[in-house]
Each structure stands twice: as C-alpha cells, then as structure tokens.
Amino acid sequence: MKQPTALITGITGQDGSYLAEFLLEKGYNVVGMVRRSSTVNFSRIEHIQNQIELVSGDLLDQGSLIGILDKYRPQEVYNLAAQSFVPASWEQPVFTGEVTALGVTRMLEAIRTVDPTIRMYQASSSEMFGKVREVPQTEDTPFYPRSPYGVAKVYGHWITVNYRESYGLFTVSGILFNHESPRRGLEFLPRKVSHHVAQIKLGLTDHVALGNLDSQRDWGYAGDYVRAMWLMLQQDEPDDYVVGTGETHSVQELVEIAFRHVGLNWKEYVRQDPRFMRPAEVDLLISDPSKARTKLGWEPQVSFQELVEMMVDADIALLQHQNR
Numbered sequence: 001m002k003q004p005t006a007l008i009t010g011i012t013g014q015d016g017s018y019l020a021e022f023l024l025e026k027g028y029n030v031v032g033m034v035r036r037s038s039t040v041n042f043s044r045i046e047h048i049q050n051q052i053e054l055v056s057g058d059l060l061d062q063g064s065l066i067g068i069l070d071k072y073r074p075q076e077v078y079n080l081a082a083q084s085f086v087p088a089s090w091e092q093p094v095f096t097g098e099v100t101a102l103g104v105t106r107m108l109e110a111i112r113t114v115d116p117t118i119r120m121y122q123a124s125s126s127e128m129f130g131k132v133r134e135v136p137q138t139e140d141t142p143f144y145p146r147s148p149y150g151v152a153k154v155y156g157h158w159i160t161v162n163y164r165e166s167y168g169l170f171t172v173s174g175i176l177f178n179h180e181s182p183r184r185g186l187e188f189l190p191r192k193v194s195h196h197v198a199q200i201k202l203g204l205t206d207h208v209a210l211g212n213l214d215s216q217r218d219w220g221y222a223g224d225y226v227r228a229m230w231l232m233l234q235q236d237e238p239d240d241y242v243v244g245t246g247e248t249h250s251v252q253e254l255v256e257i258a259f260r261h262v263g264l265n266w267k268e269y270v271r272q273d274p275r276f277m278r279p280a281e282v283d284l285l286i287s288d289p290s291k292a293r294t295k296l297g298w299e300p301q302v303s304f305q306e307l308v309e310m311m312v313d314a315d316i317a318l319l320q321h322q323n324r
Contacts, residue, residue, distance in 0.1 A: 218285055220307070246290075
C-alpha cells in the first residue's frame with residue numbers, strides 16, 4: 001500500500017511538531033509548509049527535520065498553496081498555521097484576520113481547485129466561545145468571541161463548514177481547548193510560569209509577574225490533542241469535534257503545582273501586574289469532549305499535574321544546558 005502524504009501548515013509550531021512526529025510514526029510522508037522569513041524557528045522540529053520535507057508557502061498567497069498541493073498531492077491537509085497569540089491579535093487585528101480567517105478560505109479554495117478529495121483539518125479554538133453562552137461548551141454552543149483572534153477563528157470555522165456543505169469536501173474542525181507542552185512559546189501563560197519557576201529554582205531570577213490568578217482554563221497536553229486531529233480525518237463522515245479535558249484549573253493552581261514541584265512557596269515569588277490583564281477577559285472555558293470520546297474513541301492521557309511537572313522539568317533541563 002502506498003504511503004499516504006500529509007501537508008501540515010504551521011509545522012514549526014507546537015502542534016505542528018507533535019503532529020509531524022505522530023504522522024511519521026503512522027508511516028506518512030510529511031510535508032511541512034513554512035513561510036519565507038528571516039525569523040522562522042525550526043527548534044521544535046530539528047530532531048525530525050531529515051525525515052520531513054519542508055516547502056515554502058504562505059496562507060496569504062493562494063498561488064503558493066495551489067502549487068504545493070499540485071506538486072505533493074497530499075491525501076490530508078492539517079491547517080494549523082495562524083497568528084495564534086491572543087494578545088498580539090489586539091495589536092495586529094488586520095494581519096490576524098488575513099492569516100487566521102482568510103487564510104483558511106485560500107486553503108479551501110486551493111483544495112477545491114487542485115483535488116477535492118483531499119481531506120482537511122482546520123484548527124478551530126475554544127477562544128471562539130469567548131463570552132460563553134453555556135458551561136461546559138459543546139459543538140453546539142453558540143460562539144461569542146472576545147478578541148480579534150477569536151473572531152478570525154470563528155470565520156475560519158464557519159467557512160470550513162460552508163465548503164463542506166456547499167462543495168461536499170471532507171473538511172473538519174477541531175475546537176481545541178488550551179493545550180500546552182514543553183514546546184509551547186514563552187509568551188503563553190503555562191510556559192511562562194514553568195520557565196520562570198525553573199529560572200527561580202536555578203537562581204536566575206527572583207520573581208514572576210502574572211495577571212489574573214483566578215482566571216480558569218481547560219488545559220491539556222498538546223501531544224494528546226494531535227491524535228484527535230488525525231482521528232477526525234479517519235472517519236467515514238466529516239464532522240466537527242470539541243477536544244479538551246473537561247476539567248478546569250485556575251492560574252493559581254497552575255502556579256501552586258509548578259512551585260511545589262521544585263519545593264518552593266509560590267507566594268514568595270509571584271507578583272500581580274495589571275499589564276497582564278486582558279481588555280476583555282473570556283469567561284469560564286471548559287469543554288464537554290463527550291462526542292470526541294464516543295465517536296473518535298479519544299481521551300487525554302496526560303493529567304494536568306503531570307503536564308505542569310513535565311514542563312517545569314523540561315525548562316530546568318533546558319536552562320541547565322544553556323547555562324553550562
């Protein structure tokens with residue numbers, strides 16, 4: 001049987017790197033799309049770079065997408081690329097819309113043009129729920145986004161549904177709740193916490209500045225979530241799925257676990273800073289992943305505590321290596 005080919009946009013990101021590893025283990029040829037940029041960071045995929053093919057393309061340039069699909073003829077496309085940092089979407093709202101919203105349409109049009117049998121996964125987000133209409137959130141919960149990023153993701157989500165219903169494309173959206181890992185960017189809160197805890201433990205800094213400690217999120221492990229992405233594209237019929245743990249944890253709980261793991265009292269090191277309060281904070285985001293559990297057979301494997309401790313351990317190892 002011929003090896004299947006998968007195209008991953010956003011392959012250099014957290015999810016892209018875990019997904020690439022997962023698909024390689026499944027025997028796929030993996031093609032990763034990267035933007036031509038002087039600042040592209042390949043650190044997350046360095047260990048598998050010789051096993052994947054990287055190709056230049058951009059969600060802002062439809063011609064490049066058509067060219068990539070035409071050359072590599074993938075059976076599956078995982079559209080993970082986006083301007084995905086919520087605070088940055090306030091500073092770059094138009095760019096966020098171009099990439100995170102219209103970029104999805106460009107990819108869908110490219111698939112429709114080149115090969116309508118290609119199956120596409122679209123990375124939707126729990127940020128689409130924003131000012132939540134019900135708790136917990138299911139696939140049928142109305143969206144009320146509270147940031148330009150969330151608004152752009154809602155567009156990307158509905159255009160994916162629209163192309164499925166209008167053209168019969170096999171397009172699915174995974175409405176993923178927060179998922180973290182040692183590969184998460186330092187600008188994201190759980191990684192900011194784990195990295196600062198490691199720095200404090202090693203005597204490299206003496207505090208961490210945080211915003212709202214009462215804010216709660218449904219946090220899971222990114223390595224678990226990419227398995228759900230793949231499962232969605234293996235179904236007989238395309239559909240959308242909420243993916244999360246179904247549990248919620250506060251920022252303070254995250255902080256407590258991280259500091260306790262290295263034997264420190266968090267109250268001695270955490271300072272609250274109004275600069276880190278969002279203009280419009282989302283309400284209680286907590287998933288109801290029962291559809292993914294029953295239809296996909298998917299469940300998270302890594303607990304919240306295991307995730308936080310894994311991230312702290314990884315950051316201690318990273319800093320020790322850098323400061324040798």
